[in-house]
Amino acid sequence: MSEPGRLAYAEYPLPVPEAGAILVEVLRANVCGSELHIWNGRHPVKKRGGLGHEMVARVLELGEGRATDNRGEPLSVGDRVVYTYFQTCQRCTQCLGGQYNLCDNAYEHFGKQPEEAPHFHAGFATHYYVHPLQHVYRVPEALSDSVAAGANCALSQVIYGIDQIDVRYGETVLVQGAGGLGLGAVAVAKARGARVIVADGVPARLDQAKAFGADHVLDMNDHASTAARVDVVQQLTGGRGADVAIEVAGVPAAFAEGLELLRRGGRYLVMGNLSPGATVPVDPGYVTRKALTVRHVDRYEARYLWQALTFLVEHVDNYPFEDLGDAEFAFDDVEEALDKSLRREVTRAVIRMNDK
Secondary structure, X not given: OOEOOEOXXXXXXXXXXXXXXXXXXXXXXXXXXXXXXHHOOOOOOOXXXXXXXXXXXXXXXXXXXXXXXXXXXXXXXXXXXXXXXXXXXXXXXXXXXXXXXXXXXXXXXXXXOOOOOOOOOOOOOOEEEEOOOOOEEEOOOOOOHHHHHHHOOHHHXXXXXXXXXXXXXXXXXXXXXXXXXXXXXXXXXXXXOOEXXXXXXXHHHHHHHHHOOOOEEXXXXXXXXXXXXXXXXXXXOOOOOEEEEEEOOOOHHHHHHHHHHEEEEEEEEEOOOOOOOOOOOXXXXXXXXXXXXXXXXXXXXXXXXXXXXXXXXXXXXXXXXXXXXXXXXXXHHHHHHHHHHHOOOOOOEEEEOOOO
């Protein structure tokens, strides 16, 4: 991305991986919500450079000493792998304090511009350079490329977030937004025995939410005000409100609304909003009187990528993860994929990088 809304293509020689690193050939990459924040110029940091961070790839070359993945499973040329788009440096204050998802150096390589060697640090590219401190896991044979591609970051993120907010059996969970993260959150919450309500304004997304197990869907076109949506949730919960709300809409107004949709003593997981300067009025006294817990989650601990793969193996027949990527685009059509995703014409656009 040369600037928000504009793409350019560049070619570079393939690097030789250093000790512990891996050079991979990207097979498929998804358009995640974070790409859209970057594409429309609302990302807090990234204003140009490579795009794409949710992908599956094939090992092309292993650096010296890199014989296994992060589970100790042997790696060979030709193996399919997924990997974190960030690193865990293990030396910063956050890592030393056990908050690995908040590593101060997480984006040391992700933030590099393509012209800087070793060049390949983005998913929308033919190849990717996996640095030694990025976690890598071999993809189980039971998973197709299309299913495995969504393990990082959408499913890893929601599993980690749901662990932090401690969703329990029998609770009612309200999911705000039925994009890739939202649908993953539906599946994980249902697998844990929760009752799930999903709110979105795109009918096709709500249909997908039903397929992923949502017990109720709330079409925001039919209930156009916050008061109307609060009323629906109250009716569905015996007048109490949701036990847990999960914000993955990426819309600032959704945060303020989520506070009203929760019961007293409810818990709020916020993962979708990250654009700087986008503010909404919030009454702190209201949050106190309702005794709400609000938990903001940034990224996830790298080990959760393996948990995501395990979840997919166990539940791939229970939920339509195979259909989550509802539109496929060739590498030459990345801009179209981004624009259609931004207009919410598709839920999860898939870029086929190396068709074979």
